[in-house]
Amino acid sequence: MSMLKSPDQIMMMREAGRVVANALSAVREQAEVGVSLKELDDIAASVISDFGAKPAFKDYHPRWAAVPFPGVICTSVNDAVVHGIPNGYVLEDGDLLSVDCGAFVEGWCGDAAISFVVGIGSPEDKELVEATEAALARGIDAARTGNKMGDLAYAIGGEAKRAGYGLLADHGGHGIGRTMHAEPPVPNLGRPGRGMKLEEGLVIAIEPMLILGGKDDYYHDEDEWTLRSANGRRAAHSEHTVAITADGPIVLTLP
Template sequence: MIFLKTDDEIELLRQSNLLVGMTLAEVAKLIKPGVTTRQLDRVAEEFIRDHGATPTFKGFPNPYGGPFPATLCTSVNEQVVHGIPNDIPLKEGDIVSVDCGTYMNGFCGDSAYTFCVGEVDEEVKKLLRTTKEALYKGIEQAVHGKRLGDIGYAIQEHCEAQSYGVVREFVGHGIGKEMHEEPAVPNYGRRGSGVQLKKGMCIAIEPMITQGDRNIVMEADRWTVRTRDRKMAAHFEHTVAVGLGKADILSSFEFIEQVLGDKAI
């Protein structure tokens, strides 16, 4: 069942998603060599709760194991998604995808950004730039009358043109009162195929792109997903409302990029 949102519900979704952007900006202030992802997680949880919201990831059930133990998913280097914050210090040249979810006023927010730790290799920066560009190319297709395959095709074409891998096993999703709603939003597809998009549909679009091949494995913690060849992976995510002629981006990278300044990807 796909739930179309009213204008009022979309504004509530926007509030939750802007809080995610603000939380990621607080995280951005701290990312440097020597900082641990557990430190980032503590700051994020405190910030979210101080703003009257709860972290949606914490305690999220896993059919393969225990509930997710943290506020943020922090996926370092070859980790694609769902990395668990830990006490290992970040190093110069690392990248870290930070995925964050909030629940406030009955609606969910969800967004992700991949950060550089200190000076990062130019080839890795290119992967990040391409993944972020692909996100916006997918968003351009999130308009009334198009189809889900148009979103996936735009992302896939942009990334595969640079010989990057497009992860198949994990995809974007509908979002609203629940963090994961119908429909699934793949980052690959055929133009003109799939569910027709309608005004009021709210979806999280989140390209997960690999520097090598697209094959992945799950680590022993039953959460962390990494590339099989251990090459780098990038992940960017926005929550958007399908609109007439143009998508409405409900989350924001502006707070993050104000912090990063000229170091923003």
């Protein structure tokens, strides 16, 4: 199956992306001190249902996972980098929350993530979120025909590494379309001029995951889904689904 999408298919993915963006916006608006992760999951589920879409994460069961994912969104708090399960944990002042969301519309998928501080956070955490968003923006800008995947990866991770941040080892973005995770892999670290050539019609999820302290290592939590930083430092995650076109990159997961 070709990795390249037609303009009509990209338009369908834009509809899925819009659902994801609205779900993330609703979650962010309600993510206050005293609100539980499960309540945020219910909010996202309601938004996705109201759009007539299907959640991409609920019951997702890749081969490496012992159990299916139980939530509609991933909610990763503080040292949890990604894949946090939306449970009964109640948000506290200063928590750093990363929320990942995916949805299908007529069989086409959108996938995006945001990170933000709940209540009054530390300057260090706010700078981490800003650095993660900046890494995503650089990756999007590099998602252009004629560039190589290494150019995109270097744009994401090169400056982040120089600034002293870690990047979650063995994890990055991915192709997306009829399935949430598809070819090609989209690394967050790479060498310019290396890797596959980026072509018009390729749609990818770009998702930097930055960790304070400069270390990339992680471990699996007892729930067998959540990945936590090995150094116990906080992490942030930003993601957009992006189409590569002749006119430049188009972000599909905007409201």
